[in-house]
Amino acid sequence: MKNQALVSSALAAALAMGLVAQAQAADSAKEKCYGVAKAGQNDCATAAHSCAGQSKADKDATEWKYVAKGSCEKEGGSTKAPAKK
Secondary structure (H helix, E strand, O other), rough: HHHHHHHHHHHHHHHHHHHHHHHHHHHHHHEEEEEOOOOOOOOOOOOOOOOOOOOOOOOOOOEEEEEEEEOOHHHHOOOOOOOOO
């Protein structure tokens, strides 16, 4: 019984590591883009709120979302965070 649990744990860990590697590879093809997120479609928290999906206005300069690397400026955004006030 203990051996089965050990094997199951090892298999779960191996699968998780594969998923993490896959996510990291996908993230390297993306970049943070400020000022392009639509209301409720931001990817992370800001000083105004604590979670993704809570932006209140379209294209708020302080909100960001991940976009394909190299496409941010084409979408009218910036890869640099706005200066803090």
